[in-house]
Amino acid sequence: QVQLVESGGGLVQAGGSLRLSCAASGRTFGSFYMGWFRQAPGKEREFVAVISWRTSFPYYADSVKGRFTISRDNTKNTVYLQMNTLKPEDTAIYYCAARIGTMSRNNSDYDYWGQGTQVTVSS
Numbered sequence: 001q002v003q004l005v006e007s008g009g010g011l012v013q014a015g016g017s018l019r020l021s022c023a024a025s026g027r028t029f030g031s032f033y034m035g036w037f038r039q040a041p042g043k044e045r046e047f048v049a050v051i052s053w054r055t056s057f058p059y060y061a062d063s064v065k066g067r068f069t070i071s072r073d074n075t076k077n078t079v080y081l082q083m084n085t086l087k088p089e090d091t092a093i094y095y096c097a098a099r100i101g102t103m104s105r106n107n108s109d110y111d112y113w114g115q116g117t118q119v120t121v122s123s
Contacts, residue, residue, distance in 0.1 A: 002026040002112040004096045009117030012086055016121070020081040022096030022114060029053045033103050034079040035110060036070060038092035038119075045095070047105040049081060059103060064090075086121045093118050 008020040022034065035050040049070040051058045058070045069082040079096060094117050097110035104110070 002098060004098060004112055004114035006094065006096050006114040006117040009094060009119045011120045011122065014086060014088055014121055014123050016086050017082070017084045018086065018119060020083065020094055020096075020117060020119070022079040022081075024077045024079065024096075024098065029077065029098070031100050032098050033101070034070075034072060035097045035099070035104070035107075036079075036081045037095045037097060037107050037110075038090075039095070039116075040089075040092040043092075045107050047107065048094070050103055050105065051079065052103065057103075059105070061105070083119070086119075088121045088123045091119060091121050 003025045005023045012018055032053045033050055036048040037045050038048050039045040047061050048064055049060045051070045067085045072079045096114040098112040099110045
């Protein structure tokens with residue numbers, strides 16, 4: 001069974017940085033796509049970034065492009081989301097997700113989810 005465990009969230013001032021981690025276990029992930037999503041209070045869950053485990057090819061939402069970087073470490077079975085120049089509107093619970101097949105920005109396409117980690121950006 002695939003397990004995803006996020007960590008690294010916290011409280012940061014606007015303009016600051018955080019790095020989220022997603023530790024994956026239970027499968028070999030070579031054919032997986034690993035995504036980050038976020039959900040702010042009262043809003044729908046939205047796509048942030050996705051990466052191909054095999055090729056490391058990334059794709060970003062326009063709202064985070066140039067500020068966030070997604071990466072993966074095969075030796076640690078871990079996916080990262082480096083978040084720089086954080087803004088108050090980045091405040092949300094951030095979720096790691098996994099799917100097999102093709103790259104997707106739709107949360108309904110993902111089969112496995114972590115429990116989420118809270119990111120709060122103060123102004």
